[in-house]
Amino acid sequence: MVGSASAVEGYGTMRRYSRHLITHADHPIAAPLHGDSFRAVLAAAMNHSGGGKRLLDLGCGQAMWPLTALTGWEGSFAVGVDTAADSLEWARAEASRLGVADRLTLHEADAARFAAEEPEEPFDVVLCVGATHAFGGLLSTLAAASRQLAPGGCVVVGEGFWEREPGPDVLDALGAVPGDYTDLGTTVDRVTAADWEPVYAHTSTRDEWDEYEWCWTGSLARWALDHPDHPHAGEARETAAAHRAAWLHGYRGTLGFVTMVLRDAR
Ligand SMILES: C[S@@+](CC[C@H](N)C(=O)[O-])C[C@H]1O[C@@H](n2cnc3c(N)ncnc32)[C@H](O)[C@@H]1O
Numbered sequence: 001m002v003g004s005a006s007a008v009e010g011y012g013t014m015r016r017y018s019r020h021l022i023t024h025a026d027h028p029i030a031a032p033l034h035g036d037s038f039r040a041v042l043a044a045a046m047n048h049s050g051g052g053k054r055l056l057d058l059g060c061g062q063a064m065w066p067l068t069a070l071t072g073w074e075g076s077f078a079v080g081v082d083t084a085a086d087s088l089e090w091a092r093a094e095a096s097r098l099g100v101a102d103r104l105t106l107h108e109a110d111a112a113r114f115a116a117e118e119p120e121e122p123f124d125v126v127l128c129v130g131a132t133h134a135f136g137g138l139l140s141t142l143a144a145a146s147r148q149l150a151p152g153g154c155v156v157v158g159e160g161f162w163e164r165e166p167g168p169d170v171l172d173a174l175g176a177v178p179g180d181y182t183d184l185g186t187t188v189d190r191v192t193a194a195d196w197e198p199v200y201a202h203t204s205t206r207d208e209w210d211e212y213e214w215c216w217t218g219s220l221a222r223w224a225l226d227h228p229d230h231p232h233a234g235e236a237r238e239t240a241a242a243h244r245a246a247w248l249h250g251y252r253g254t255l256g257f258v259t260m261v262l263r264d265a266r
Contacts, residue, residue, distance in 0.1 A: 017236065019239070022219055022223045023216045023220050024216070025219040026219050027211070027212055029062075032208045032213075033158075038068070039068070040202065048200075050124055050152030054122075054124050056080075057081065058131060058145070059111050059134050060088075060106070062091050062094070063104070065129065070100040070103050071098055078103065079105045081115075082108065083108065084108075110134070115148055116144065123148050125153060125155075130158050132158075138191070142157065142262070158257060158259040159259075159260075161258055163183075163254055166178060166254050169249070169250055170250050181255075188201075188258075197262060197265040198260045199263050203257075210252075
């Protein structure tokens with residue numbers, strides 16, 4: 001399990017139907033990383049970003065990256081941007097519980113629009129994990145992040161790649177086209193060709209993917225069974241089943257995920 005349980009359990013068991021919060025009740029980091037790899041990536045960025053501690057998370061979800069930075073790095077300050085109001089509400093409650101609410105600012109906004117604005121003060125770490133689609137892809141995400149980045153800072157980008165060539169079933173299951181991703185080597189080549197240098201990275205393992213997907217589908221199915229008379233119970237159970245089938249009969253072993261810590265080499 002990843003993350004803190006107390007605030008999470010409230011949403012996993014409550015009657016209100018908030019699909020995103022229920023699917024991430026057991027795994028609030030919305031990416032296939034175990035706690036250890038998540039902390040290693042964050043430490044690589046925070047400890048090697050010019051000594052500063054200002055962090056921006058574009059597409060922050062429940063803000064687990066900022067929250068963990070704020071609790072682990074004294075004097076750090078974080079900004080999170082996401083369009084999902086319920087995820088931000090969860091993050092605010094969790095920030096209060098952890099006693100870091102005064103160092104976290106959350107914006108309900110489109111990340112690309114937010115990043116297009118000149119920052120009042122640039123950030124030492126800019127994250128975009130699992131949300132590059134909001135910028136139109138990997139390289140446009142890096143271009144947007146660089147506008148927010150202080151000299152010597154790090155960008156953390158989490159992106160999918162093809163572990164092997166996807167067949168039509170996989171593409172169908174993901175609603176993807178082959179050009180959405182490349183293989184891992186080509187993904188890194190694209191990044192370095194744009195003058196970004198990977199200074200650390202983590203490639204999600206099969207185990208991390210499995211835990212992530214079992215948590216996602218399991219907590220949603222559990223919620224449906226626990227609230228059989230809820231108007232969304234049927235939909236929740238069907239969504240869990242459809243997602244599980246898309247994963248197990250589709251993209252498991254084909255879709256990979258890499259989280260890179262990058263320095264601007266220009
Ligand atoms: C896969 S989740 C990753 C969340 C978070 N980065 C993490 O690692 O836990 C993708 C997030 O991007 C957000 N998102 C999608 N499109 C967005 C947009 N245009 N602007 C801001 N956030 C967006 C979603 O609401 C969701 O919270």
